[in-house]
Amino acid sequence: MKKNNVEYFNLVRYRNWIRQEKLSTLYDELNRVINGNNAKKCGPLISCTHFLRKNGEAIELDFEIMVPIDKDIPLTLEFCMCDKFYIEKVLDIHVVTSKFSFEKEMTEINQYIRENNILPKTATYSFLEKDDNEMIDTHIIFGI
Template sequence: MVQIEREKSFKAENVLSLRRKITQSQANEEMNKIAKYLGENNLKQTGPIITATFAVDSGLSEPLMDMEILVPIDKKITSPAEYKFKDIFHIKHAVHAKHVGTPATLHKTYNDLFTYLKENNLQQITTAYNVYIKNIESRQPADNLNIDVYIGVNPSVL
């Protein structure tokens, strides 16, 4: 079981956001498009990439995910047509776990977090946000992922 911490937070400023329904292969294409957009507009990534999956439709040949990709950048911009700009992304009162390993074992980290929430009577109020500590574009072996997973919980004691 992974080590789980409470009352954690994560904050990023000047965040480029893309949310849409995409397949895993399209998600990789979108990451490349974002990198190209940053380069073409003289923008620099200033922090780790953050992803969140809100829903999955697995009734297709390749699962379709309602996914958001967030990239912290070095300055404020006006929102381009394809993306949204967020002044700040801040998750508070979260449970946190560090996942080190392959994408195939990430579900075990999620399961540990969900079990922890249930055992501690915590009310989940956000989806899981994956903060990629080792850049997912670094072309390092997939079994070398380092992801901080945050799930926001209701801070009220009911």
């Protein structure tokens, strides 16, 4: 765990309500938009679930996703450009684990936060460094 500031510039951003089962489609569309405009990612995939609600049987998320890129690109209504993402005095919890253990790791992190009376001042963001078929390498970050 580290305490730093986090700052990224020139991000493609999405924030809206989305059904949980449509998240992979959203990630695919984000990659299509970036690659289709010959832009390059220059930072991690940043995501945050702000709220959850149940709509019948479906779970809907107030979901935000951002990716820093190397240039401005024309975007659809679904995505927008964000000049800057900044969080001051962050608690950065680096998690490297198997996909199967990720939920367990997150439960342990939440327990640690409760037991140590840590009160986040911002939403909790995930900064995804690597996600393959076996391992997840991410940073769980929030302002304190």
